Amino acid sequence: MNGLAGYFLRRALGALAVVLVLSLVVYATFYIAPGDPARLACGPRCNPEQLRQVREQLSLGDPFYLQYWHFLQGLVAGHDYSTGTGVLHCTAPCFGQSYQSNQLVTDLLAERLPVTASLALGAMVLWLLLGIGTGLLSALRRGGATERVLTWLTLAGTATPVFITGLGLLMLFCVYLEWLPFPTYVPLADDPEQWAWNLALPWAALALLESAKYARLTRSSMLETLAEDHIRTFRAYGLTERAVVGRHALRGALPPVIALTAVDLGSMFGNAVLTETLFGLPGLGQLLVHATQTIDIPVVVAVVMVTGTAVVLANIVADVLYAVADRRVALR
Amino acid sequence: MPHISVISRRVAAAAVSVVLVGGAAACGPKGGGAAQNGADGAPKKGGTLTVLNRQPQNKFDPARLYTSGGGNIPSLVFRTLTTRHRADGTEGTKVVPDLATGTGTPSDDAKVWTYKLKDGLTYEDGTPITSADIKYGVERSFAPELSGGAPYLRDWLIGGEDYQGPYKEKKGLDSIETPDAKTIVFHLRKSEGDFPYFATSTQFAPVPKDKDTGAKYAEHPVSSGPYKVVRNTNDGEQLELERNPHWSEDTDKERHAYPDRIEVKSGLSSAVINQRLSTGAGPDAAAVTTDTNLGPAELAQVGNDKSLAARVGTGHFGYTNYLAFNPEVKPFDNPKVRQAIAYAVNRTSVVNAAGGSALAEPATTFLPDRKTFGYTPYDHFPAGDKGNAAKAKELLKEAGYDNGLEITLTHSTAQDFETSPEIATALQAALKEAGITVKLEGLESNDYDEKVHSFKDQPGLFLAHWGADWPSGGPFLAPIFDGRQIVKDGANFNTARLDDPKVNDEIDAINKITDHDAAAQRWGALDRTIGEQALTVPLFHPVYKRLVGKDVKNVVISDWTGVLDVSQVAVK
Numbered sequence: 078m079n080g081l082a083g084y085f086l087r088r089a090l091g092a093l094a095v096v097l098v099l100s101l102v103v104y105a106t107f108y109i110a111p112g113d114p115a116r117l118a119c120g121p122r123c124n125p126e127q128l129r130q131v132r133e134q135l136s137l138g139d140p141f142y143l144q145y146w147h148f149l150q151g152l153v154a155g156h157d158y159s160t161g162t163g164v165l166h167c168t169a170p171c172f173g174q175s176y177q178s179n180q181l182v183t184d185l186l187a188e189r190l191p192v193t194a195s196l197a198l199g200a201m202v203l204w205l206l207l208g209i210g211t212g213l214l215s216a217l218r219r220g221g222a223t224e225r226v227l228t229w230l231t232l233a234g235t236a237t238p239v240f241i242t243g244l245g246l247l248m249l250f251c252v253y254l255e256w257l258p259f260p261t262y263v264p265l266a267d268d269p270e271q272w273a274w275n276l277a278l279p280w281a282a283l284a285l286l287e288s289a290k291y292a293r294l295t296r297s298s299m300l301e302t303l304a305e306d307h308i309r310t311f312r313a314y315g316l317t318e319r320a321v322v323g324r325h326a327l328r329g330a331l332p333p334v335i336a337l338t339a340v341d342l343g344s345m346f347g348n349a350v351l352t353e354t355l356f357g358l359p360g361l362g363q364l365l366v367h368a369t370q371t372i373d374i375p376v377v378v379a380v381v382m383v384t385g386t387a388v389v390l391a392n393i394v395a396d397v398l399y400a401v402a403d404r405r406v407a408l409r
Numbered sequence: 410m411p412h413i414s415v416i417s418r419r420v421a422a423a424a425v426s427v428v429l430v431g432g433a434a435a436c437g438p439k440g441g442g443a444a445q446n447g448a449d450g451a452p453k454k455g456g457t458l459t460v461l462n463r464q465p466q467n468k469f470d471p472a473r474l475y476t477s478g479g480g481n482i483p484s485l486v487f488r489t490l491t492t493r494h495r496a497d498g499t500e501g502t503k504v505v506p507d508l509a510t511g512t513g514t515p516s517d518d519a520k521v522w523t524y525k526l527k528d529g530l531t532y533e534d535g536t537p538i539t540s541a542d543i544k545y546g547v548e549r550s551f552a553p554e555l556s557g558g559a560p561y562l563r564d565w566l567i568g569g570e571d572y573q574g575p576y577k578e579k580k581g582l583d584s585i586e587t588p589d590a591k592t593i594v595f596h597l598r599k600s601e602g603d604f605p606y607f608a609t610s611t612q613f614a615p616v617p618k619d620k621d622t623g624a625k626y627a628e629h630p631v632s633s634g635p636y637k638v639v640r641n642t643n644d645g646e647q648l649e650l651e652r653n654p655h656w657s658e659d660t661d662k663e664r665h666a667y668p669d670r671i672e673v674k675s676g677l678s679s680a681v682i683n684q685r686l687s688t689g690a691g692p693d694a695a696a697v698t699t700d701t702n703l704g705p706a707e708l709a710q711v712g713n714d715k716s717l718a719a720r721v722g723t724g725h726f727g728y729t730n731y732l733a734f735n736p737e738v739k740p741f742d743n744p745k746v747r748q749a750i751a752y753a754v755n756r757t758s759v760v761n762a763a764g765g766s767a768l769a770e771p772a773t774t775f776l777p778d779r780k781t782f783g784y785t786p787y788d789h790f791p792a793g794d795k796g797n798a799a800k801a802k803e804l805l806k807e808a809g810y811d812n813g814l815e816i817t818l819t820h821s822t823a824q825d826f827e828t829s830p831e832i833a834t835a836l837q838a839a840l841k842e843a844g845i846t847v848k849l850e851g852l853e854s855n856d857y858d859e860k861v862h863s864f865k866d867q868p869g870l871f872l873a874h875w876g877a878d879w880p881s882g883g884p885f886l887a888p889i890f891d892g893r894q895i896v897k898d899g900a901n902f903n904t905a906r907l908d909d910p911k912v913n914d915e916i917d918a919i920n921k922i923t924d925h926d927a928a929a930q931r932w933g934a935l936d937r938t939i940g941e942q943a944l945t946v947p948l949f950h951p952v953y954k955r956l957v958g959k960d961v962k963n964v965v966i967s968d969w970t971g972v973l974d975v976s977q978v979a980v981k
């Protein structure tokens with residue numbers, strides 16, 4: 078096995094272990110948390126006999142370790158659920174069935190994941206463009222009016238909650254200017270153009286929030302790199318400023334930005350709930366909040382596992398990009 | 410109905426309201442508010458109605474829905490034996506026939522109810538609806554796979570107590586007879602004069618056995634109403650309804666079904682819903698909401714804009730927010746302490762905390778202030794607008810608390826403006842004036858629900874609310890004050906643990922009455938009598954303020970639901 082393949086295998090195994098531990102912790106937390114999922118599924122005035130039947134139907138009477146074991150079995154071997162009139166087969170990896178809606182959790186994830194992925198990836202592109210661009214300008218115009226204005230803007234972006242930024246964007250573009258419709262999620266496969274137009278404002282809201290810290294990070298990292306000896310040497314060799322900045326300094330300043338992007342992108346899969354709610358996007362964040370409120374353990378665990386996987390995967394990609402950007406780093 | 414999720418006043422406190430209202434003022438509809446109730450011309454068929462909601466229309470299976478009067482969106486798809494009269498105000502609290510020819514024929518002291526189906530009733534595929542389908546629909550609501558509905562069937566039907574539905578017990582319930590395809594007879598364990606009101610619930614909608622897909626039925630339920638489900642995404646988050654070609658106005662005098670198509674979009678924030686309705690851009694001009702109130706800041710702004718104000722509907726739903734006592738916890742076992750608290754409450758500050766006088770009306774009776782519930786005014790412990798601290802102190806002295814009293818008030822931390830910290834803080838301040846030091850115990854909403862409804866752990870004093878499953882005194886008073894409804898191993902709503910034979914007997918006697926007005930009078934009198942014991946302190950009844958899009962016509966708001974009836978709305 079060559080070095081790179083071994084690297085990916087080790088990382089994949091590590092990722093699997095992290096995600097499984099995460100699922101155990103979340104399962105245990107919700108198991109001991111207050112509230113009774115059977116009662117919530119059964120309805121507010123469910124009587125004791127009905128509650129007993131529902132608890133049995135959802136296998137909630139089993140001890141914790143057995144419930145978790147069945148969950149793991151489903152992940153590996155799939156599971157069959159009774160619909161009353163027939164059997165609903167859940168193929169592996171099966172995350173179980175929602176206590177509240179009776180839907181397979183894998184179906185719920187399949188419906189929600191594209192929405193969140195569209196939101197997170199699009200916003201990431203925008204926040205990187207805005208953040209790195211602003212950071213570069215600030216670094217290159219150090220001490221000038223441009224830097225002061227950009228610093229002020231980035232600080233304002235960080236300080237403003239996404240709910241306010243989002244509402245402001247809605248007001249401006251949907252109400253006053255009427256340039257954009259109020260966003261409704263359109264699947265990319267259905268209509269790419271409408272997909273992009275409808276996501277433009279959510280992307281912008283998230284990007285405005287996130288780009289500020291990228292601008293700050295890029296600026297400081299860039300200033301640090303520009304002060305290094307090898308940059309002075311490049312300048313002494315007579316390289317143009319564009320070449321020094323674009324080819325050498327920026328490359329040296331990017332690794333911390335890549336590392337931060339990996340963490341932010343991964344966590345965006347479960348944490349963009351405010352943006353999703355404000356813009357009415359049926360993503361994983363909304364699903365997680367609703368499932369948490371209704372103690373829908375299979376859904377909560379599945380979303381946390383997906384989010385955890387996204388964070389881990391994003392970090393693996395970041396490590397590879399880190400190595401590409403900085404040749405002193407080797408993948409081991 | 411202990412809680413209705415459709416009510417939201419979260420916008421009231423949110424800072425975003427300020428932003429929102431600013432927008433509403435500046436960018437209200439440019440063409441002026443379209444007249445309501447058809448004032449700019451008779452409503453016509455056609456167009457698409459958009460419903461913008463916070464909560465998804467989930468569990469869209471007639472067995473699983475917990476509705477009052479069959480619900481709003483569900484009632485477009487599921488016809489029931491009886492239904493609510495689709496008329497404004499008090500008139501809308503009446504029960505009328507739907508699939509049945511009448512509201513039901515009682516016999517044996519209202520223990521047996523017989524219904525005959527109308528002619529020409531069909532499903533969305535044109536197949537006829539039979540009484541066996543309604544029996545099957547009722548029976549499947551007992552299946553643990555399809556839980557979530559109201560508890561009455563299990564309690565009322567003979568053999569219902571431990572029945573597990575037709576999937577496990579194929580024989581079905583003997584207490585539901587279908588002697589022919591058009592007749593259905595229900596045999597109850599006890600007299601229930603309100604049965605016609607309960608028969609408006611979606612559990613009384615027909616379900617064709619050969620089309621039943623069990624737990625997956627919600628994805629495509631078979632319609633008996635004016636619309637059919639063409640798409641149900643994310644468990645009711647987006648619902649697309651189209652006209653059911655086999656529905657006929659000849660058999661349905663209640664639903665108008667003006668729009669050709671209805672699109673329900675949920676998962677939106679309250680601020681965005683109200684902003685979209687206010688702006689009315691594109692399809693939002695023909696939009697309504699069935700679950701989002703205007704907040705106080707928004708209402709203040711709307712008051713300054715005539716065109717917007719003309720688009721706000723006001724409704725009342727039978728609902729009471731109150732202070733609940735558990736008299737088994739000291740010092741609430743002492744009636745004088747309970748009375749002292751009743752005297753001390755400042756309903757003005759409570760109403761303000763609940764969003765102001767436009768969104769809440771002070772309450773001194775447990776029954777809502779509508780005739781249909783049997784509302785009988787009383788104020789046994791007059792606190793006035795600001796609370797009567799002097800009288801409260803006097804009673805505390807009589808109870809042996811000369812130097813005041815220290816108590817704990819349990820509430821939820823959910824920002825629902827019902828059982829939330831704002832209300833608790835307002836009460837804390839008022840009771841302090843009477844020498845009562847209130848320690849607040851805020852609980853996370855699931856924890857709160859579990860604790861306040863647990864017989865074992867019920868706190869001595871907590872914020873509570875109760876809503877009507879149908880507009881009658883019965884579903885309001887019986888679950889709270891009937892001693893036989895004390896639940897020791899499940900959710901207990903008789904928090905006062907009142908088990909008074911006289912009260913129980915009176916509830917039984919009223920349940921035998923099938924004349925709604927006569928029963929209402931007795932419920933009102935019973936409420937007044939129970940009120941003397943200060944087992945609860947009624948605080949306020951909520952008021953609903955809903956904004957509609959500028960092209961929306963024929964807005965009908967009954968006192969049954971308190972919100973606009975989607976089946977009446979036109980967009981042409």
